[in-house]
Amino acid sequence: xxxxxxxxxxxxxxxxxxxxxxxxxxxxxxxxxxxxxxxxxxxxxxxxxxxxxxxxxxxxxxxxxxxxxxxxxxxxxxxxxxxxxxxxxxxxxxxxxxxxxxxxxxxxxxxxxxxxxxxxxxxxxxxxxxxxxxxxxxxxxxxxxxxxxxxxxxxxxxxxxxxxxxxxxxxxxxxxxxxxxxxxxxxxxxxxxxxxxxxxxxxxxxxxxxxxxxxxxxxxxxxxxxxxxxxxxxxxxxxxxxxxxxxxxxxxxxxxxxxxxxxxxxxxxxxxxxxxxxxxxxxxxxxxxxxxxxxxxxxxxxxxxxxxxxxxxxxxxxxxxxxxxxxxxxxxxxxxxxxxxxxxxxxxxxxxxxxxx
Ligand SMILES: C[S@@+](CC[C@H](N)C(=O)[O-])C[C@H]1O[C@@H](n2cnc3c(N)ncnc32)[C@H](O)[C@@H]1O
Numbered sequence: 001x002x003x004x005x006x007x008x009x010x011x012x013x014x015x016x017x018x019x020x021x022x023x024x025x026x027x028x029x030x031x032x033x034x035x036x037x038x039x040x041x042x043x044x045x046x047x048x049x050x051x052x053x054x055x056x057x058x059x060x061x062x063x064x065x066x067x068x069x070x071x072x073x074x075x076x077x078x079x080x081x082x083x084x085x086x087x088x089x090x091x092x093x094x095x096x097x098x099x100x101x102x103x104x105x106x107x108x109x110x111x112x113x114x115x116x117x118x119x120x121x122x123x124x125x126x127x128x129x130x131x132x133x134x135x136x137x138x139x140x141x142x143x144x145x146x147x148x149x150x151x152x153x154x155x156x157x158x159x160x161x162x163x164x165x166x167x168x169x170x171x172x173x174x175x176x177x178x179x180x181x182x183x184x185x186x187x188x189x190x191x192x193x194x195x196x197x198x199x200x201x202x203x204x205x206x207x208x209x210x211x212x213x214x215x216x217x218x219x220x221x222x223x224x225x226x227x228x229x230x231x232x233x234x235x236x237x238x239x240x241x242x243x244x245x246x247x248x249x250x251x252x253x254x255x256x257x258x259x260x261x262x263x264x265x266x267x268x269x270x271x272x273x274x275x276x277x278x279x280x281x282x283x284x285x286x287x288x289x290x291x292x293x294x295x296x297x298x299x300x301x302x303x304x305x306x307x308x309x310x311x312x313x314x315x316x317x318x319x320x321x322x323x324x325x326x327x328x329x330x331x332x333x334x335x336x337x338x339x340x341x342x343x344x345x346x347x348x349x350x351x352x353x354x355x356x357x
Contacts, residue, residue: 132150161341250280
């Protein structure tokens with residue numbers, strides 16, 4: 001798509017449309033829940049006008065950054081408009097039809113309502129839950145088909161813009177390997193889910209070899225449909241725990257991990273960071289993105305508290321107080337940076353080029 005003055009207007013309009021649709025969906029579904037399943041309504045803290053103002057301002061800064069980085073060539077402008085719109089439109093009624101079973105689980109405080117055929121021995125115990133009260137947890141095609149749309153609604157249409165914030169630090173970090181041919185660069189996305197981040201990385205680094213892992217076969221199937229159905233280079237998808245990756249030491253030059261850490265207990269969080277360090281070649285770059293935390297965004301503490309109350313997020317409270325920089329350092333990373341974009345914190349960290357033992 002050629003950049004025209006209209007492109008920015010189109011982007012802004014799209015984002016506004018998504019924000020309105022997301023807010024309207026949440027407003028309507030809450031009203032319906034109050035009417036049909038009042039026992040499921042969580043008690044939340046009231047959102048003050050100041051908080052609303054801060055949220056709006058942070059969201060508009062995120063969108064401005066998203067637009068600017070496209071203009072700088074970090075990723076093609078087409079990415080700003082990229083989404084499986086037709087599929088999402090077709091799946092939207094399912095989001096509504098799914099609500100009654102979600103409310104039922106909330107009322108019954110049932111957070112282990114998973115498909116009967118689940119082989120529990122394949123997963124760590126912390127994983128076998130209905131995160132966000134999601135039907136089937138992460139363990140069915142039904143869940144995988146609705147996930148992206150649900151996340152877009154949750155973040156009022158900014159989920160992809162927040163994910164894209166890993167691209168600039170990733171590309172900067174990969175400059176370390178500028179003497180290698182672009183095709184020899186391997187990038188791993190840990191806990192890729194349905195592969196939205198991999199899709200964005202492929203647009204930004206079209207020659208790199210891409211790998212994604214996740215514990216959910218169903219989510220990887222969805223990723224496979226979206227990523228490997230066309231003419232673009234194939235992406236390798238592996239069903240594996242991010243705590244023990246089936247990759248040899250020092251075999252990737254870049255790694256990303258988006259929206260995983262807040263769903264892990266502290267020990268598993270450290271294990272994933274240690275694994276990222278192990279598989280990276282010296283000089284390699286690790287970029288992490290997850291929820292903002294109390295230390296960097298105290299003005300959003302009510303929003304964080306409400307998130308935890310509305311959704312089943314058993315490790316979130318621990319996560320928002322966790323020191324991720326200390327975890328990165330303890331794994332051996334250096335040159336750690338962190339920045340905040342709306343509700344997302346992005347850390348980048350380098351594996352030392354020359355290792356001191
Ligand atoms: C909140 S989703 C984020 C998915 C994706 N990165 C995104 O940006 O949408 C969390 C994902 O982490 C996966 N997951 C959770 N624990 C994992 C683990 N220990 N190893 C690998 N994947 C894991 C889940 O299956 C799910 O796909």
